[in-house]
Amino acid sequence: MITYQNFIGGEWVPAKSGERSQNFNPADTREIAAEYPLSGKQDGMAAIEAAKKAWPAWAAMTPVARGRILSKASQILESRKAELAELLTREEGKTLVESTGEVQRAIDIFRFFGGLSYTLGGQTIPHDLPQQLLFTRREPLGVVGLITPWNFPIAIPAWKSAPALVSGNAVVIKPATQAPAMTLELARAFSEAGLPKGVLNVVIGEGRAVGGELATNPAVVAVSFTGSYAVGRQIYQQLAHRMARAQMEMGGKNPTLVLADADLDLAAKLVAIAGFGLTGQACTATSRVIIERSVADAFTQKLIEKAKAINIGNGLREGVTMGPAVSKQQLAGNLDYVDIAVAEGAKLAYGGRRLTEGEHAHGYFMQPTILTHVSPKMRIACEEVFGPVIGIIAVENFDEAIAVANGVEVGLSASIVTRDLKKAMLYTERIEAGVVKVNQISTGLALQAPFGGVKKSSTDSFKEQGAQAIDFYTRVKTVYLDYSA
Structure with missing residues (x-):
């Protein structure tokens, strides 16, 4: 000590x-x-x-x-x-x-x-x-x-x-x-x-x-x-x-848009890093995936596989890729949001529970969590969780995706995964966020570039x-x- x-x-x-x-x-x-x-x-x-x-x-x-x-x-x-x-x-x-x-x-x-x-x-x-x-x-x-x-x-x-x-x-x-x-x-x-x-x-x-x-x-x-x-x-x-x-x-409630033309393997990799890395405890972490409905199921399965591969444990141990929540209160808040989401109609696709066995017995560990059937007005879609919890919102098209992404009170970081250069550029113009990423994780900043949010961020x-x-x-x-x- x-x-x-x-x-x-x-x-x-x-x-x-x-x-x-x-x-x-x-x-x-x-x-x-x-x-x-x-x-x-x-x-x-x-x-x-x-x-x-x-x-x-x-x-x-x-x-x-x-x-x-x-x-x-x-x-x-x-x-x-x-x-x-x-x-x-x-x-x-x-x-x-x-x-x-x-x-x-x-x-x-x-x-x-x-x-x-x-x-x-x-x-x-x-x-x-x-x-x-x-x-x-x-x-x-x-x-x-x-x-x-x-x-x-x-x-x-x-x-x-x-x-x-x-x-x-x-x-x-x-x-x-x-x-x-x-x-x-x-x-x-x-x-x-x-x-x-x-x-x-x-x-x-x-x-x-x-x-x-x-x-x-x-x-x-x-x-x-x-x-x-x-x-x-x-x-x-x-x-x-x-x-x-x-x-x-x-705070932030950072979206990653995944369009139908996206490389879904890349999208799942980026979302897993941005949403589960740092145990989701980053103001720029991805907490909302807004995805075109035609590829939502395929993407969800790929993201689940990424979540399953995460090694949860003491961050000092070699090979661990996700540590604990910072405190008992933070962990409880994360788990409460999962319960609230399910009560409001979301479906728990993966995770959502505390880990208490073996090396996890004395720490504040939880599984990376994926929620599907999330609607834009649910609390899980609007409020910052600050944990490894991702809600997936399916939409019909690019315009609806933009509207959903902008439909919250905050605007810190936002990402999009697409092969369509025009839509990528339109996203940078229309999204209400202080930081915009194209085919990159929503987390991670260049120290030589300005940083800050809009709206209530x-x-x-x-x-x-x-x-x-x-x-x-x-x-x-x-x-x-x-x-x-």
Whole structure:
């Protein structure tokens, strides 16, 4: 078991209450993964004050100097990649292959933004009068709050903190309590890389106390949040009330369209990876397959064969391809949605039950689940499950498929499998989603490209990732200079 403290003002400190909590390995709950402080409002206030104190000197550094620290942190993380991947698997549950990939993504994100530091700045704009200079400056905001989820416990803190830091902001991160170890390890890497004390702070605690402080404290000028719609909406309202900047990335109900002309073997492979990979615990996971009726039965059989081939178990064991749900509550929610779907008229084609025998006896394991005869108005077709549960909706044609895909309140990621180039391009135009994939899995993102959703998936104001991520963490100042005299 690893014992952690909060990271505030460059120091490892306990919660002011002295209270602590433990996280258990979701694959084997007999094992304590780590122990943490149980922080409250006062700890959040201390972290904000530390960031406020550190910010002016950090903002005064050049972007390149800040970028070098990000690059150094990337090197430190890379030297510890295997160790961090194992820790991630023990706490969050995903397979070691998946955890290793996620740690590598964090490494690459810091490397990317370290390099991007050489290009940060404003632009020169042609003036309509002679001997006039018109240009912009890009400046940091100040203290920003980052509220991150448990499902990508190192990648999401990385893709939020990297642009925030390289832009010259000081940050306070509140990671989800189910899997905060990776964020604390990021703090350790930055401390070793020479980040000035107080520029990055991490506070472990419940959202209502610590997250609430970030949302309401006037010293915090912006908050970037990833999590559920209900919590995101509440934080958004709190920020709007005091006119602070907000970036909310929330849920998805991501469709993969399978057209009659598709390679069904490819379609089944892509859907299985996107729906069952990461135990379905990805905001971009495929949870709806919308398929032309003429090929629905054949596709379903191929998808069932893919599900049967999945090796479910402890992610540290070689050969395992799907780990447990992150918690008892998440598992119960997944199984409840299966029961609700069947009660509403869906048919259970495969899976749908908890695994409790042998190596599964002490973990939160369930079978990958396939539901057929799903109609667009069923809850399983409209609400995010966040587990390895796929509903198959049969439609008559491409136009109906688009209508069904768009008939939900969210719009994060969407995929299509087809050989028809025209329909593929029409899909990219007509689908209501922030990310569109053609003949690819709905999960998986390029770190150099912007990411974000539409409708209730996002505030849809500022994108995350890629060079555009800088926009949320900076303001633009316009400068007019007359040198005619």
